[in-house]
Amino acid sequence: MNHSKKDLEFMRLAIETARASKAKGNLPFGCVLVNENAEVIAYGENTIVTEKDCLGHAEVNLIRDVSRLYSFEYLNSCTIYTSDEPCPMCSSAIFWSGIGTLVYGLSKKRYYDIMGRDNPNYRFEMPSREVFEKGGRKVEVIGPLLEDEAAQVHLTQ
Numbered sequence: 001m002n003h004s005k006k007d008l009e010f011m012r013l014a015i016e017t018a019r020a021s022k023a024k025g026n027l028p029f030g031c032v033l034v035n036e037n038a039e040v041i042a043y044g045e046n047t048i049v050t051e052k053d054c055l056g057h058a059e060v061n062l063i064r065d066v067s068r069l070y071s072f073e074y075l076n077s078c079t080i081y082t083s084d085e086p087c088p089m090c091s092s093a094i095f096w097s098g099i100g101t102l103v104y105g106l107s108k109k110r111y112y113d114i115m116g117r118d119n120p121n122y123r124f125e126m127p128s129r130e131v132f133e134k135g136g137r138k139v140e141v142i143g144p145l146l147e148d149e150a151a152q153v154h155l156t157q
Helices: 005-023 058-067 072-076 088-097 108-115 128-133 147-155
Strands: 030-034 040-045 079-084 101-106 140-142
Touching: 005 030, 005 040, 005 058, 005 079, 005 101, 005 147, 030 058, 040 058, 058 079, 058 088, 079 147, 088 128, 101 147, 108 147, 128 140
Parallel strands: 079 101, 101 140
Antiparallel strands: 030 040, 030 079
16 A cells, blocks of 8 residues: 555654653653644653553543644544554544544554563553444544554664
8 A cells, every 4th residue: 555755754753752752751652643734733642651640542642632622523634643553442532532534553463462462451452443343433544554663662672
């Protein structure tokens, strides 16, 4: 599948945001929200560790911010680029926010292949597409994109 230069650029921004999250002592997950004019309007970092918030996932943090600023209708024309395929909670948040398109880097399957499946408390392997299929509105999903680059964030110290 051919992806635009913009898709690649925005995915790399999401991956860089994940690196920034990791550098602050949080889990290495990040995302960016782009409007229909291809402008980045928000960034989201994971804050689980520094905020002691189990819901402090990058996508949830971003959506909390943007849902206060933009309408459901406006967000429907936006695309969220995530360094990793969102968990079911974050996929649901994307659905409820109105965001129209998800583009993700590292797939859930490959993430768990790399990070392991030993701890059942932190394993939830439901793909985003499966979450969205249960919803009443369509969310376009593209991914994995730049999966090897996205995986590197988890593999480096």
